[in-house]
């Protein structure tokens with residue numbers, strides 16, 4: 001799914017219309033506190049909601065998600081992901097998101113281990129393993145995160161739940177197969193998509209590479 005972080009913010013509707021093949025739109029919300037960058041917030045998400053029926057996958061890189069995340073579910077986002085490093089009560093928050101009709105996602109920065117959260121998987125619809133430090137698009141993929149993707153896949157299998165495993169950061173034609181072989185089944189790509197001459201063709205190409213890697217894995 002494309003991250004609109006690398007899209008032209010002055011023409012978001014037009015940019016969204018350039019990627020009709022996307023499975024979802026990944027929307028990066030940053031607050032200049034949890035991460036050293038500021039992007040967009042609830043009013044812009046509501047505006048995006050009003051111009052597209054595509055699934056909205058909100059990635060909240062903000063402090064105090066306990067307070068703010070439920071409002072994104074109320075705004076009609078199908079998936080809302082909070083960073084566990086910032087959440088005071090991740091179980092309560094995940095339940096609040098689900099009560100509001102959204103899928104509940106939990107994100108992990110590169111240095112945050114997944115094992116301490118194994119018992120939370122039943123409360124979650126997605127785990128997001130960041131493969132760059134959150135804050136900016138266009139960074140290089142961190143291979144050191146691959147073992148964590150494998151461990152997360154293992155824990156999800158053991159839990160028996162239907163939990164998506166999303167990878168975000170530095171996903172491209174060079175790295176997508178590594179992610180899928182390690183167990184990812186939801187891929188975010190920002191700069192790879194929007195720097196391409198044909199962003200929609202790149203979405204399709206990345207999906208095809210990922211599907212092929214999944215068949216061999």
Ligand code: DX5
Pocket residue numbers: 003004005006026028059132133134135136137138139168169170171188189190191192
């Ligand atoms: C980074 C964001 C990512 C970012 C990915 O903090 O969470 O979603 O847009 O961009 P690329 O694909 O360029 O690494």
Ligand code: ZN
Pocket residue numbers: 003026027028059168188
């Ligand atoms: Zn993101």
